[in-house]
Amino acid sequence: xxxxxxxxxxxxxxxxxxxxxxxxxxxxxxxxxxxxxxxxxxxxxxxxxxxxxxxxxxxxxxxxxxxxxxxxxxxxxxxxxxxxxxxxxxxxxxxxxxxxxxxxxxxxxxxxxxxxxxxxxxxxxxxxxxxxxxxxxxxxxxxxxxxxxxxxxxxxxxxxxxxxxxxxxxxxxxxxxxxxxxxxxxxxxxxxxxxxxxxxxxxxxxxxxxxxxxxxxxxxxxxxxxxxxxxxxxxxxxxxxxxxxxxxxxxxxxxxxxxxxxxxxxxxxxxxxxxxxxxxxxxxxxxxxxxxxxxxxxxxxxxxxxxxxxxxxxxxxxxxx
Numbered sequence: 001x002x003x004x005x006x007x008x009x010x011x012x013x014x015x016x017x018x019x020x021x022x023x024x025x026x027x028x029x030x031x032x033x034x035x036x037x038x039x040x041x042x043x044x045x046x047x048x049x050x051x052x053x054x055x056x057x058x059x060x061x062x063x064x065x066x067x068x069x070x071x072x073x074x075x076x077x078x079x080x081x082x083x084x085x086x087x088x089x090x091x092x093x094x095x096x097x098x099x100x101x102x103x104x105x106x107x108x109x110x111x112x113x114x115x116x117x118x119x120x121x122x123x124x125x126x127x128x129x130x131x132x133x134x135x136x137x138x139x140x141x142x143x144x145x146x147x148x149x150x151x152x153x154x155x156x157x158x159x160x161x162x163x164x165x166x167x168x169x170x171x172x173x174x175x176x177x178x179x180x181x182x183x184x185x186x187x188x189x190x191x192x193x194x195x196x197x198x199x200x201x202x203x204x205x206x207x208x209x210x211x212x213x214x215x216x217x218x219x220x221x222x223x224x225x226x227x228x229x230x231x232x233x234x235x236x237x238x239x240x241x242x243x244x245x246x247x248x249x250x251x252x253x254x255x256x257x258x259x260x261x262x263x264x265x266x267x268x269x270x271x272x273x274x275x276x277x278x279x280x281x282x283x284x285x286x287x288x289x290x291x292x293x294x295x296x297x298x299x300x301x302x303x304x305x306x307x308x309x310x311x312x313x314x315x316x317x318x319x320x321x
Contacts, residue, residue, distance in 0.1 A: 003190040004090050005308055008098040010035070010106060010282065011196035012274035013241075013267065014206035016292025018051060020196065020300055021099035025059035027301050028308060031089040033082060034063040035100025035109070038240050040078070043069045043226060046219045047240050049210065060094065069229070069237035075108035082109050086189065095308065103277040110191060114179035116168060123171045127163040136162070147175035155273055159234070192307045194300065195284035198291040200275065206291060207267040211242065215260060224250050241270045285313040 007024060011017045021032050034040060038048040042065040050064055062085040067073060082098065082105075089096040100106065131139045136159065143166050144151035150165040168176040198206075211219075223246035231238065238244070242263035249259035278284075286303055290296055307313055 004086075005311075006086055006096045006098065006189045006191050007304055007307075008035070008106065008110070008191055008193045009196070010099070010101060010193065010278065010284070012101055012198075012203050012271040012278065013049070014203055014210050014271065014291075015101075015196040015198055016206075017099050017101070017196050018049070018055070020194070020292040020297070021097050022051075022055055022059055023297050024097050024301060024304055025095075028095045028304065029093070030095040030097040031060040031062060031085075031092070033085045033089070033096055033098050034061070035082070035098045035102055035105055037073065037078070037100075037102040037105055038237075039064055039100070040067045040073055041065065041069060041071075041237050041240075042067065043237050044222050044240050044243065046214045046217050046222055047242055047246075049214075060089075062088070067236075069226070069231060070235045072236055075104050076113050078105045079108045079113060101274050103274065103281060107281065110193070116176075116179050117172060119167045119171045123167050124163075127166045127170070130166070131159060131163055139163075139166070142166070143169075147177055149177035150175060150180075153177075160239075190311060190313075192304065192313050193282075193284045193286075194303070195278060195282065195287045196292055197275065197278060197287055197289055199289070200272065202291055203271045203275070204268045207271055208264050211260070211264050211267060214242075220246060220250075220256075223247055227251065241266050 007021075007030070009017045009021045009024070021030075024030055025032050032051075036048070038044070039050050040063060041048065045065065051061055055061070063081055066081075086096040086098075098106075098109065130142075134142070136157070139162060140151055140154075143162060146169045147165055151162075154161045154165065165176045168174070168179065172179070219242075223243060226237065226243065227247055227250045245254070245259040245262035245266065248254045248262075249256050254262075285307075288296060288300065292300075
């Protein structure tokens with residue numbers, strides 16, 4: 001095997017990837033490393049579906065709950081954190097097992113990131129001022145005139161990424177999409193990428209059921225705690241899927257039932273975007289067209305075991321599930 005082994009288990013939200021990673025960690029002496037952007041934050045452990053205490057007791061977990069609610073994290077910073085966690089796992093004789101569904105972070109880790117120069121503070125301030133002055137739709141049209149590829153790939157409402165793309169082309173004269181086509185990869189590791197991709201209806205049903213469990217466990221109290229802090233609406237923690245509808249209920253704007261339905265719809269839409277990204281942007285060595293289950297577990301563990309023993313990733317094959 002050329003390079004130290006790193007396992008990556010990815011998939012849309014509620015596909016069972018965390019359970020798959022936990023099973024692999026127990027089977028192979030692994031350390032689980034977070035690759036979910038929102039699970040990096042200390043707040044909203046329930047709404048971000050962070051591993052609970054029982055899971056934490058079964059295997060080492062890294063990069064969960066390490067950031068404050070207002071602390072930004074770029075793909076570049078995530079990559080530095082993940083590389084340090086991977087190196088620490090290897091030093092401890094553990095197999096690093098990355099798990100998550102944040103496409104931007106996974107791409108940064110697997111394929112490297114472009115060496116974009118530092119953006120001057122004046123350009124950042126100008127981007128925010130322009131966005132506030134013209135609104136998202138006009139700002140997106142202006143970005144599309146300069147970087148159509150990136151503008152088309154940013155989800156509606158993602159102000160942070162829209163402004164980032166605008167900043168890069170403004171400061172460097174080159175579109176962010178062009179920078180991203182020439183990443184720098186500097187890690188000596190051999191990745192095994194596993195993708196869980198159940199049918200959409202299965203994922204949607206799992207999203208709804210999980211949100212009901214979150215509510216039963218106290219997710220509304222988490223939202224109340226965030227509301228009491230009166231954070232800047234642009235704080236990173238405010239991007240947690242399902243939070244904004246609950247905050248609307250806390251403020252008395254909508255009923256609890258309406259907020260729950262809106263939050264579930266947000267979650268399903270997020271899962272849909274993830275599935276689209278994985279389908280078109282992610283090259284997995286093995287894709288399992290099923291949600292993780294105990295019946296699927298032996299097949300996944302056998303695939304990982306073969307890789308650890310031989311270095312053979314079995315690239316581009318699909319699982320039988």
